Structure formats: C-alpha cells, structure tokens
Amino acid sequence: MQTNVIHPQACGQLAELPDESTHTVVTSPPFNLSYRPQRSKKFNLAGYGDTCPDRLPEPEYQDGQVAILDALGRVLAPDGSVFYNHKDRMVAGRTISPHEWLGRVKGLVLYQTITIDRGSSHNVDTVRLPPTTEYIYWLCKPGCRPRFNKSCRRWGLVWQVCPHFETAKINHPAPFALAVPLRCIMMSAPQASEVVLDPYAGSGTTAVAATILGQPYVGYEVNPDYVALAGRRIADARALWSRDQDRPETG
Numbered sequence: 001m002q003t004n005v006i007h008p009q010a011c012g013q014l015a016e017l018p019d020e021s022t023h024t025v026v027t028s029p030p031f032n033l034s035y036r037p038q039r040s041k042k043f044n045l046a047g048y049g050d051t052c053p054d055r056l057p058e059p060e061y062q063d064g065q066v067a068i069l070d071a072l073g074r075v076l077a078p079d080g081s082v083f084y085n086h087k088d089r090m091v092a093g094r095t096i097s098p099h100e101w102l103g104r105v106k107g108l109v110l111y112q113t114i115t116i117d118r119g120s121s122h123n124v125d126t127v128r129l130p131p132t133t134e135y136i137y138w139l140c141k142p143g144c145r146p147r148f149n150k151s152c153r154r155w156g157l158v159w160q161v162c163p164h165f166e167t168a169k170i171n172h173p174a175p176f177a178l179a180v181p182l183r184c185i186m187m188s189a190p191q192a193s194e195v196v197l198d199p200y201a202g203s204g205t206t207a208v209a210a211t212i213l214g215q216p217y218v219g220y221e222v223n224p225d226y227v228a229l230a231g232r233r234i235a236d237a238r239a240l241w242s243r244d245q246d247r248p249e250t251g
C-alpha cells in the first residue's frame, strides 16, 4: 500500500486500501450545509468549490456517510480507532444528529463521544442558541477494544479547542485545529509503521499531525487546490521536524 500520499480523488470505497491496513482514522466530512461565500474580514467562509457543492438531499447524504463509515470499518485494524468529526445540524427547522446514521453503520460501533467546545460560532442566527459545539465520535470495530494511550485520560471528554484564529489564514473553509488530530492520533497509540488515514483530507491537517508524530499517512481529497495546499503544509511540517532533529542539544 502506498503511504504518505494524498490521493487526488474521491474516497469512494477506499478501494486502494487493503482490509485492516489502517490503525487510526481522523476525519471530518463535508457537513452538507451548502456553505456559501460569506463576507468576513477575518475568516474564509467560502464553500468547498465545484468539486464538492455540499448540497445533497439529506437521505442521500446520510446513505453516503454510512457507506464511507462501513468502508472505514473494513480497512480498520482490529485494535484501531476512527475519530469522526460531525455536529448537530438544523435542517428544515429541526435538529439532525449524526446518531441518525451512526446507528445504521455495521462495520463500526460508537466507543465514546468527545465534545469540542469551540467557544464561539460563525452562526449569527438570532432565533436559537448559538451552536458552539461539535463532536468527535470515537468508533471502533464491533467486538473489539481500541488501543489507548492511558496518559491521554487527563484530556477528558470535553476539549476546549477554538480553531478560528489558528485556521483563519489557511485557504480552506473548515480546517481542523491541529490539536484535534494530534490528540486523536496520540490517544490511539499507533506503532511506528501504522497508518493514519483521512478520507476527506481538505487542507491536510490530519496528515500534518501524522507527519509531526512520525506516522505514515494516507489521504483522499477531491479538490486539486486543497491537495496542493495539503502538500505544502505537509512539506512545511516535515521541514520543521527535520530542523528539530538536526538542532544541537542545548542546556
């Protein structure tokens, strides 16, 4: 299996990846929210572009998410972990929770739910409370126990991670704050050769985190501009990492 690559294509059924070839998945799919360009001096709130209009009929969207999660179950090692970022969305006047499709996935079960407290929201809708939380659904293979680095217990189940200022200059609408994939990979305790996968790689933050931690990664991304952006961010991370390796010890 080819590693340290962002495949410039849709993830599909992850056909390039053998069964049980991946130890850790950290991913955030498009949320099917029809992002439209918004005026903001500080943040890039444009959509993903023509390659991903992010505007499917909701049942079709949910079926697609079940299909990719089942494919992730196939490629996941028995003691591996999938960290799947999503949130409650208001669609046609009611809240849709990701639990509506997570319960239909056969290849993975829910192990724990981590809440990301983002502290603020882009949403300026005045008829409800501002949505400031997202979730990381920690999933594993049915009947299996994911490997876990016990020293991460102190992080608890609510992570206060406000991405806005860290990610504002990244030319992508929805990058992870680096702490999210770093923590997820560290929690799942991969051995040196074990692969980290992001089927919706975007600006490549999961691959950057894998690079910093010395893990091989694989990604998929449909938008060629984001593939190039991810490549630059990974190269920067690798350059910083090697510079650290070469730095003489001080003190």
Ligand SMILES: C[S@@+](CC[C@H](N)C(=O)[O-])C[C@H]1O[C@@H](n2cnc3c(N)ncnc32)[C@H](O)[C@@H]1O
Binding pocket: 009, 010, 011, 012, 027, 028, 029, 030, 031, 048, 051, 052, 172, 174, 175, 176, 199, 200, 201, 202, 203, 204, 205, 206, 220, 221, 222, 223, 226
């Ligand atoms: C929420 S963003 C991921 C952001 C990423 N976590 C980061 O840190 O930059 C989702 C990404 O999935 C991409 N995408 C949408 N459909 C896809 C598909 N079928 N296969 C691969 N990538 C896809 C979009 O272009 C978008 O960049």
